[in-house]
Amino acid sequence: MKKRLKLNLQSRLQIKTVPSIRLANFIELPEKEFSRFIEAVENNPLFLKLANPLTPEERVIIPQKFPGTRFSPHCFLSLDEARLADASPINLSPVLERHHKAIKLIRKLGLDKFQKYFIERTSAVLPEDIARILRLKKSQVEAINELMNEVSIHSEFYARSSLGTGHKISYIKVAKIEFDKDKNPGITFFSPRHFIGRYKIDYEKVEQLKKRDFFLSEDIGKLNALFGKLELINRRKNILYQTILGIIEKQKIFFVSGNKDDMVCCLQKEIAHKLSVHPSLVCRAIYGKSLELPRGEEKPIKDFFLPKKEYIKRVILTLFKEHKKVLSDNQTAVELKKTFGISASRRAVSNYRRELNFPSSRKK
Numbered sequence: 285m286k287k288r289l290k291l292n293l294q295s296r297l298q299i300k301t302v303p304s305i306r307l308a309n310f311i312e313l314p315e316k317e318f319s320r321f322i323e324a325v326e327n328n329p330l331f332l333k334l335a336n337p338l339t340p341e342e343r344v345i346i347p348q349k350f351p352g353t354r355f356s357p358h359c360f361l362s363l364d365e366a367r368l369a370d371a372s373p374i375n376l377s378p379v380l381e382r383h384h385k386a387i388k389l390i391r392k393l394g395l396d397k398f399q400k401y402f403i404e405r406t407s408a409v410l411p412e413d414i415a416r417i418l419r420l421k422k423s424q425v426e427a428i429n430e431l432m433n434e435v436s437i438h439s440e441f442y443a444r445s446s447l448g449t450g451h452k453i454s455y456i457k458v459a460k461i462e463f464d465k466d467k468n469p470g471i472t473f474f475s476p477r478h479f480i481g482r483y484k485i486d487y488e489k490v491e492q493l494k495k496r497d498f499f500l501s502e503d504i505g506k507l508n509a510l511f512g513k514l515e516l517i518n519r520r521k522n523i524l525y526q527t528i529l530g531i532i533e534k535q536k537i538f539f540v541s542g543n544k545d546d547m548v549c550c551l552q553k554e555i556a557h558k559l560s561v562h563p564s565l566v567c568r569a570i571y572g573k574s575l576e577l578p579r580g581e582e583k584p585i586k587d588f589f590l591p592k593k594e595y596i597k598r599v600i601l602t603l604f605k606e607h608k609k610v611l612s613d614n615q616t617a618v619e620l621k622k623t624f625g626i627s628a629s630r631r632a633v634s635n636y637r638r639e640l641n642f643p644s645s646r647k648k
Contacts, residue, residue, distance in 0.1 A: 310516050311523065311568040315456050318520065319437040319477055325513050330506050336409045342498065344489050345514070347405050349481035350525045354472045355403055356460065383431040389424055390431075402428055403476050436477055445574055446582050453572050455584060459528060460576035461539055469532045469539055471525070481525075482518040485511055523559065523569045530555040531575075531588045542579050545602055549595035550588060597636045599624055610642050 313321065325331055334344040380387065390398050401414050411425040418425070445455040460472045473479040490507065493499060499507075531550065532539065538546040556563040570585040577583065590598075603619055604610055611619065613633045620626040620633070628636075637644075 307516065307519055308562075308565060308568060311520050311565060312571075315572075316437050319475075321513075322477055322517060323433055323437065325510070325517065328510060330503055330510050331514075333503075334510075338410075342489075342493065343409075344486050344493070346484045346486075347480040347482075348484040349404065349479060350471075350522075352468075352470045352529075353479060353481070353525070354462070354470060355399060355476065355479040356472050356474050379434055383427070383434070386424075386427040386431040389420070389428055393418065402432060403479060405480065432476065436475065447574055447584065455572055455574045455582075457576055457582060458524070458573045458585075461532060461578055463540075463578060467540070469536060471528055471532070478521065478524070482521055483514045485514060520569070523561065523565060524573070526559055527555050527566055527569055528575065528585070530558065531585070535588055539578060542577065542581075545598065547588075547590050547595075547598070549592045550590050551592070552589050593636070596620070596626060596628055596632075597640055599626065600633070600636055601640060604642065610637070610644075613637065613644075 326335075331345065334342075335346075337343050390402075397418060401418065411422050411429070414420070415422045415425045445457045447455040447457075457474060458478060459474065461469055462472050463469055494504070534550040534554075535547055537548070538544070540546075552566045553563040556566045559566070574582050574584045575588070599620060600616055603616060603623075613630045616633045616637070617628055617630050620628050634644075
């Protein structure tokens, strides 16, 4: 995770190319429908032809995970009915029973091989190739793939949220923020759909394959539709990833300390500006999604955005606690500027103080 996590220009340009209305509707899809959409695309014969060709030289579509991300595959290595029985809103027992042989195979393979050949899928992609490398039968590889496809649409399987009571909406825990040995923050995704990242499309190779008559006549007319769907998937994933990334960069001190007082002003429109998208897209991308903090606490992603007003009020409260008294509005304004670099008029400070239910220093 040595690469510095940052919002990059390429990502901003890629997002900007999608029509905003269509992208907005697509981002609003519930996670389960989004997974089903991906499954339908990946089962498209043309997709399979370009992602799993007979030779590597003909491969056009390659999964490309986002920088600084990891995957948490432990749920696939510890599958049992009891684990899912308590909080799952649906009964997944039939799924586990139907795929019990594939589950045993996953446990036997171990984490590294399972992740390399069934999650990342950047090397051998044909079932027969994977079967040969892992010394399995082709039918066994296909059985594991079938299990992956089925459980991937059930977010409660791999990302069950603890945010139930007290919340009006149902949350999906999409990732955990973790630090490596060098204290660099990274994103650990729970869903294999999110972890594999974007689909890298080699458009130059497409043109080369056209000249070699690689495509059937009926394939040519379907290419744009397929690539359009893949780019939509890429945009949705990228906006969520870059939003989480922006939050990490902004709230890094908080993630290290776990102290709410270390949270700083963070606005959705700031993230949206860096991505060159409308703030509503960021709002839609994070709706109903949560993150697990390094210490295990789970929070809705929206809670990491702290409006400037709330941030200043929190700083004022900290100042009063440190001085063990209510400062005058003028003193508070001076301290805000001097210590925190925050510009606020005396009148604004007065309003914030009243909202915090502190009397004037003169009355105090």
